[in-house]
Amino acid sequence: MTTTAVVGPARRRPRIAYLLLLPGIAWLAIFFIIPLISLFFTSLQVSAGSSGKYKAGFNWHNYVDAITEYWEFFVRALVYASIATVLALVIAYPLAYFIALKAGRWRALMLVLVVAPFFASFLLRTYAWKTILADDSVITQSLNAMHLLPDGRILNTSLAVIAGLTYNFLPFMILPLYAALDKIDPRLIEAGSDLYASPFTTFRKVTWPLSMPGVVAGTLLTFIPAAGDYINAELLGSTKDKMIGNAIQTNFIEFRDYPMASALSFILMAAILIIVTVYIRRAGTEELV
Amino acid sequence: MAWLRSKLLGIVAVLVLVYLFVPIAVVAVLSFNHPQGKYNTSWNEFSLSAWGNLCGVAGVCQSFLLSLELGIIATLVATIFGTMIALALVRYRFRGRGPANALIFLPMATPEVVLGASLLALYLNLKLPLGFWTILIAHIMFTISFIVVAVKARLQGMDPRLEEAAQDLYASPWQTFRFVTFPLVLPGILGAALLGFSLSFDDFIISNFASGTTVTFPIFIWGAAQRGIPVQVYALATLVFTLALVGTVVGQIVSSRRRRKLASSA
Numbered sequence: 001m002t003t004t005a006v007v008g009p010a011r012r013r014p015r016i017a018y019l020l021l022l023p024g025i026a027w028l029a030i031f032f033i034i035p036l037i038s039l040f041f042t043s044l045q046v047s048a049g050s051s052g053k054y055k056a057g058f059n060w061h062n063y064v065d066a067i068t069e070y071w072e073f074f075v076r077a078l079v080y081a082s083i084a085t086v087l088a089l090v091i092a093y094p095l096a097y098f099i100a101l102k103a104g105r106w107r108a109l110m111l112v113l114v115v116a117p118f119f120a121s122f123l124l125r126t127y128a129w130k131t132i133l134a135d136d137s138v139i140t141q142s143l144n145a146m147h148l149l150p151d152g153r154i155l156n157t158s159l160a161v162i163a164g165l166t167y168n169f170l171p172f173m174i175l176p177l178y179a180a181l182d183k184i185d186p187r188l189i190e191a192g193s194d195l196y197a198s199p200f201t202t203f204r205k206v207t208w209p210l211s212m213p214g215v216v217a218g219t220l221l222t223f224i225p226a227a228g229d230y231i232n233a234e235l236l237g238s239t240k241d242k243m244i245g246n247a248i249q250t251n252f253i254e255f256r257d258y259p260m261a262s263a264l265s266f267i268l269m270a271a272i273l274i275i276v277t278v279y280i281r282r283a284g285t286e287e288l289v
Numbered sequence: 290m291a292w293l294r295s296k297l298l299g300i301v302a303v304l305v306l307v308y309l310f311v312p313i314a315v316v317a318v319l320s321f322n323h324p325q326g327k328y329n330t331s332w333n334e335f336s337l338s339a340w341g342n343l344c345g346v347a348g349v350c351q352s353f354l355l356s357l358e359l360g361i362i363a364t365l366v367a368t369i370f371g372t373m374i375a376l377a378l379v380r381y382r383f384r385g386r387g388p389a390n391a392l393i394f395l396p397m398a399t400p401e402v403v404l405g406a407s408l409l410a411l412y413l414n415l416k417l418p419l420g421f422w423t424i425l426i427a428h429i430m431f432t433i434s435f436i437v438v439a440v441k442a443r444l445q446g447m448d449p450r451l452e453e454a455a456q457d458l459y460a461s462p463w464q465t466f467r468f469v470t471f472p473l474v475l476p477g478i479l480g481a482a483l484l485g486f487s488l489s490f491d492d493f494i495i496s497n498f499a500s501g502t503t504v505t506f507p508i509f510i511w512g513a514a515q516r517g518i519p520v521q522v523y524a525l526a527t528l529v530f531t532l533a534l535v536g537t538v539v540g541q542i543v544s545s546r547r548r549r550k551l552a553s554s555a
Contacts, residue, residue: 016462017381021389024370024433028392031430035407042410091305098302108545112537113306118487119533120313121526123510127518128312131319131330170309220398228400231493235514245402245494252406252498262410265403272400 043262054259066263070247074271077243080158081227084165088173088222089215091166096177096214097207101186114174122168126235129164130155133236156238164232172221180214181207216283224272244268313530320523327517339520343528346519348509353525356506359421360490363428367489368482370429371436372474378437379444396434404431405498412499419501427499428492432485439484443477444470476544483537490529 230245
């Protein structure tokens with residue numbers, strides 16, 4: 001997280017600043033922080049006889065149950081989200097690079113087109129992949145002709161879930177990549193080729209390291225929602241492809257096992273927090289927002 | 290061969306854009322379909338019946354209008370709160386900036402399913418009746434952070450000398466804001482509001498936790514998926530997408546024209 005540089009006049013007058021912050025920060029404190037605390041206490045509740053009824057307690061065993069019962073769902077979520085994030089990075093980078101450095105007067109239009117999918121329903125776009133990847137579709141048939149599909153199909157396999165995740169969160173990868181690439185002085189890249197570096201070496205030694213803040217922000221903004229998603233697994237996968245998001249939502253809404261769902265949510269949060277911290281350390285950048 | 294190599298990056302970029310639009314094109318095409326059976330997933334024959342009768346299925350238009358209403362109110366509140374936070378963060382120096390930044394970043398780094406579950410845990414513990422208000426609270430909550438980030442970027446890109454000049458000319462802080470800062474960041478605020486609206490209008494995961502028996506447009510779609518989504522839903526989604534895209538492109542053209550005019554008159 002960067003600390004924003006204070007620019008412009010009116011720098012001191014903390015009272016006005018606090019008044020400006022008050023409504024929004026209070027809203028987040030009441031409807032984001034307090035719910036998390038509430039969720040934490042729910043995760044420790046004890047069953048009170050009949051199903052759907054729980055009373056306050058400190059039942060840490062809920063966490064043990066959550067892991068032993070659902071560890072495969074966690075593994076699937078982390079693996080699918082990781083693969084989708086890497087695929088999204090590979091797909092997004094050329095487009096972000098082109099918009100930032102080559103698009104010229106088409107830049108503004110191309111940026112609008114990148115965010116345009118947000119204007120179309122997430123659920124319907126995901127549902128549309130059912131048509132695109134159906135067993136009798138062009139894609140499935142031609143991949144089958146080349147004997148590339150182990151199950152002979154895409155829909156209702158983990159392939160479809162990963163394809164859906166990759167597609168759905170792609171704009172979250174493109175935008176931060178674009179923002180980082182846009183800040184690069186093109187003369188630095190020219191200097192690379194002036195000094196007889198091959199295009200590949202210039203990319204590896206100049207462009208890629210300079211775009212690192214965008215790579216880190218983009219991979220996080222893709223990985224986090226993908227790891228918690230359950231729509232893609234529900235609509236495109238089979239029962240064997242369910243992710244941790246599915247487990248949280250069915251436990252909460254269908255089984256009404258609130259302590260289990262809450263414990264699962266906290267484990268997911270903790271897992272994401274650990275992965276993100278380690279990742280940011282290793283990527284060597286603290287600049288995020 | 291050399292031509293292909295020099296154009297390769299552009300070709301790949303256009304292909305990625307096409308990829309982004311393939312599912313949307315499928316939705317648009319299927320909105321003109323007369324499906325065989327109840328599932329509108331494969332092409333059967335051309336029909337305008339859904340477009341001619343957008344509210345023809347029970348509940349579609351109620352849920353659509355409800356989402357519209359939620360989106361507008363949530364965007365309005367979140368845009369005001371978010372813009373105020375962005376102003377405080379960029380323009381003022383104060384204690385507690387770090388925690389404030391963290392509080393804004395965290396909701397974006399939390400999976401939606403956890404946001405939804407935690408709000409529902411609170412609502413259940415407080416025994417709040419689920420419905421319009423509980424959804425609205427949730428939408429405002431998750432929209433604020435995105436607005437802050439978008440407006441902050443705009444404020445940081447502003448030339449601080451413009452505000453300094455206003456103050457040199459004896460403008461009060463309020464006048465400076467009203468006549469200099471606000472008009473300059475307004476396009477950024479409008480862009481942020483559009484993003485906020487699309488997040489709220491399209492949200493399914495969090496709304497599904499907070500809604501009880503209230504049905505928003507995405508919840509209607511989810512519920513209909515098991516029985517087959519009515520073609521009307523495809524038509525309404527196509528309509529929203531087209532209007533938003535045309536609106537944004539026109540807005541872009543107008544603002545770039547104005548910028549060019551300003552640049553040539555200066």
